[in-house]
Amino acid sequence: MTIFDANGHGHEPSSRVAFAGNRLDRRSEQRHDDSLTEALASPKMRAFAMQGGRALLKKQGEEFAPLHSAEELDHLKPDLENAILLGFSDDESPRIAVPVHLDLETLPDNIKAVDHRSIYMQGLLKDSLLGELAQGASLLAWASSHRHCGRCGEKTIARSGGYRRECPACKQQLFPRTDPVVIMLSIDLENDRCLLGRSPHFPQGMYSCLAGFLEPGETMEDAVRRETLEESAIRVGRVRYHASQPWPMPHTLMIGCYCEATSTDIKIDTNELEDCRWFTRPEAEAMLNRNVWGNGHSTPPPGAIAHHLIRDWLESTD
Amino acid sequence: MTIFDANGHGHEPSSRVAFAGNRLDRRSEQRHDDSLTEALASPKMRAFAMQGGRALLKKQGEEFAPLHSAEELDHLKPDLENAILLGFSDDESPRIAVPVHLDLETLPDNIKAVDHRSIYMQGLLKDSLLGELAQGASLLAWASSHRHCGRCGEKTIARSGGYRRECPACKQQLFPRTDPVVIMLSIDLENDRCLLGRSPHFPQGMYSCLAGFLEPGETMEDAVRRETLEESAIRVGRVRYHASQPWPMPHTLMIGCYCEATSTDIKIDTNELEDCRWFTRPEAEAMLNRNVWGNGHSTPPPGAIAHHLIRDWLESTD
Numbered sequence: 056m057t058i059f060d061a062n063g064h065g066h067e068p069s070s071r072v073a074f075a076g077n078r079l080d081r082r083s084e085q086r087h088d089d090s091l092t093e094a095l096a097s098p099k100m101r102a103f104a105m106q107g108g109r110a111l112l113k114k115q116g117e118e119f120a121p122l123h124s125a126e127e128l129d130h131l132k133p134d135l136e137n138a139i140l141l142g143f144s145d146d147e148s149p150r151i152a153v154p155v156h157l158d159l160e161t162l163p164d165n166i167k168a169v170d171h172r173s174i175y176m177q178g179l180l181k182d183s184l185l186g187e188l189a190q191g192a193s194l195l196a197w198a199s200s201h202r203h204c205g206r207c208g209e210k211t212i213a214r215s216g217g218y219r220r221e222c223p224a225c226k227q228q229l230f231p232r233t234d235p236v237v238i239m240l241s242i243d244l245e246n247d248r249c250l251l252g253r254s255p256h257f258p259q260g261m262y263s264c265l266a267g268f269l270e271p272g273e274t275m276e277d278a279v280r281r282e283t284l285e286e287s288a289i290r291v292g293r294v295r296y297h298a299s300q301p302w303p304m305p306h307t308l309m310i311g312c313y314c315e316a317t318s319t320d321i322k323i324d325t326n327e328l329e330d331c332r333w334f335t336r337p338e339a340e341a342m343l344n345r346n347v348w349g350n351g352h353s354t355p356p357p358g359a360i361a362h363h364l365i366r367d368w369l370e371s372t373d
Numbered sequence: 374m375t376i377f378d379a380n381g382h383g384h385e386p387s388s389r390v391a392f393a394g395n396r397l398d399r400r401s402e403q404r405h406d407d408s409l410t411e412a413l414a415s416p417k418m419r420a421f422a423m424q425g426g427r428a429l430l431k432k433q434g435e436e437f438a439p440l441h442s443a444e445e446l447d448h449l450k451p452d453l454e455n456a457i458l459l460g461f462s463d464d465e466s467p468r469i470a471v472p473v474h475l476d477l478e479t480l481p482d483n484i485k486a487v488d489h490r491s492i493y494m495q496g497l498l499k500d501s502l503l504g505e506l507a508q509g510a511s512l513l514a515w516a517s518s519h520r521h522c523g524r525c526g527e528k529t530i531a532r533s534g535g536y537r538r539e540c541p542a543c544k545q546q547l548f549p550r551t552d553p554v555v556i557m558l559s560i561d562l563e564n565d566r567c568l569l570g571r572s573p574h575f576p577q578g579m580y581s582c583l584a585g586f587l588e589p590g591e592t593m594e595d596a597v598r599r600e601t602l603e604e605s606a607i608r609v610g611r612v613r614y615h616a617s618q619p620w621p622m623p624h625t626l627m628i629g630c631y632c633e634a635t636s637t638d639i640k641i642d643t644n645e646l647e648d649c650r651w652f653t654r655p656e657a658e659a660m661l662n663r664n665v666w667g668n669g670h671s672t673p674p675p676g677a678i679a680h681h682l683i684r685d686w687l688e689s690t691d
Contacts, residue, residue, distance in 0.1 A: 058560060058631045058689050059611050067612070069592040077590050084603050084642055190590025197589065200545065203526035205519040210526070227518065231589050235553050235626055242376060271515065271549050271624055272395050272508025274387040275617040285402050293377050294385070296614040299593040306589055308553055313376045324402055371376050 068298035073175045073358030075300060077186030079142030079150055090216030094140050094149035103152040103191040104131050109168040110188055119179045131155040139194045139217030152191025171303055175358060189303040196305035197232045232306055237278045238266035239312040240364040241289055243319055249339055249368060250289060252331035260352045264361040279312050287331045288322035300360040311360040340369055386616035391493045391676030393618060395504030397460030397468055408534030412458050412467035421470045421509040422449050427486040428506055437497045449473045457512045457535030470509025489621055493676060507621040514623035515550045550624055555596045556584035557630040558682040559607055561637055567657055567686060568607060570649035578670045582679040597630050605649045606640035618678040629678040658687055
């Protein structure tokens with residue numbers, strides 16, 4: 056075994072997926088109960104304002120800006136008590152995410168509420184801001200579903216700049232949640248084909264990698280084998296990790312893997328998929344490049360980890 | 374890039390760590406609201422009985438058996454309403470995990486309540502049962518901390534054989550939780566050394582890999598770099614995934630990585646570590662083989678993913 060492969064750090068597959076560009080200094084070891092108050096008092100503070108899976112963007116000509124100053128935030132009915140400190144930018148600007156409670160039907164003309172998936176799909180933000188948005192969206196989604204203690208039902212209190220919640224009754228500590236999902240491209244090495252499926256929820260013609268939540272008490276590799284077997288009846292041997300991606304709908308870690316199919320007869324789990332089949336390299340390449348919403352087959356768009364798994368396979372040497 | 378490295382499936386590093394041996398057929402796509410009732414009605418049903426981070430083991434001579442029949446379970450005050458169906462063994466025996474409510478001080482002589490860590494450390498169970506125990510322990514810990522809805526505080530109801538909980542008031546769905554933790558061995562390639570630290574909670578003399586929770590909105594590789602920088606001030610370039618491990622204290626996925634140190638001056642985060650230093654290969658090898666609780670330096674024991682990261686580095690060619 057060699058410890059490192061030839062890929063340099065600059066070519067790290069995880070650095071090329073959407074939502075992975077967060078460069079904030081999180082200072083996770085330095086969070087304390089006054090962190091948020093201090094951040095809110097700083098004139099350099101800039102905030103993501105979020106509501107129900109959407110971010111409020113300022114429209115500036117053709118551009119969209121997601122960061123709001125304290126003064127701008129004042130007009131958005133911010134719930135500052137449930138704000139969360141994300142970290143600090145290069146110029147020591149504290150960055151926070153704040154839930155707001157607006158009537159989205161009557162927003163001013165220069166404010167647009169856009170769901171996180173559309174922000175990524177339409178390329179509205181540069182990579183670093185999209186990465187910060189992923190952190191903020193994941194944390195606010197977690198916090199909003201943990202307002203009460205799961206053990207005793209009491210209302211919880213935000214601590215450590217919002218990064219921890221505490222139950223005043225039973226003292227349970229609640230920490231942010233990240234759900235690992237395995238997403239994998241099964242390769243039929245003998246016939247040089249890959250396995251793709253489509254969920255009934257996909258846009259017309261789109262096929263993607265199989266995927267599923269990793270279960271308690273399971274290794275990453277076992278999750279890849281179990282999910283592939285359950286969804287397609289394809290048996291899998293070797294598994295290789297390729298890249299990971301933060302996916303803030305609501306707070307997922309996509310773990311992208313290649314795996315070697317050791318069988319070829321597909322039996323579709325019709326509860327999950329409406330189709331699943333093998334695609335040759337030329338077929339997969341045509342789908343990848345015809346990446347449009349419309350007729351014909353397509354793959355998920357650039358930025359999606361499935362897109363990178365397919366593209367990197369096409370560019371691989373085995 | 375090549376898709377697969379030379380390691381065969383049989384040599385998968387994740388298959389050699391403790392708690393990874395679960396071979397139950399989980400049939401995750403087939404869970405439904407009667408799954409648990411059906412399992413409890415089966416004469417083949419066998420149950421893990423658990424209480425407060427401990428499993429109740431039957432002592433049979435020098436051996437320990439963790440599985441209880443329905444009749445045996447009857448004597449242990451089982452909370453069957455909060456049992457969870459784990460899956461099915463090769464002989465179609467439904468396997469469940471059940472919380473029990475006993476006075477642990479007055480257990481019969483042939484029943485021992487042993488915490489999950491000790492069960493692994495003392496090698497009390499074979500790999501497959503230790504893997505099943507990891508699944509059951511993780512799920513029961515999750516379920517017990519989600520008896521109430523985090524959104525509205527209402528009591529939740531178990532669904533899908535216990536694998537899902539539902540709030541009857543606000544309809545929130547709750548799914549099992551697995552917390553990804555990165556654990557990494559930083560390598561100083563130029564000087565052929567690895568970085569190990571010790572927490573004040575470790576047994577005397579023990580050093581291990583640095584580790585920390587992956588944060589929302591973060592790739593695995595970025596988590597490795599952030600945690601290493603925060604705990605030791607060591608900067609890291611390339612990161613390579615090596616192995617993962619289910620860790621049921623309470624419901625963690627350990628993600629083991631190698632990373633290339635690009636600096637060498639250590640500055641210890643004294644909130645987390647009481648020491649952190651570079652170890653040469655001979656030093657690391659001596660620690661690994663002197664893996665005893667006692668004087669002198671040691672590493673975590675076989676089965677721990679840190680042990681495997683260190684050993685596999687020692688056996689590597691770069």
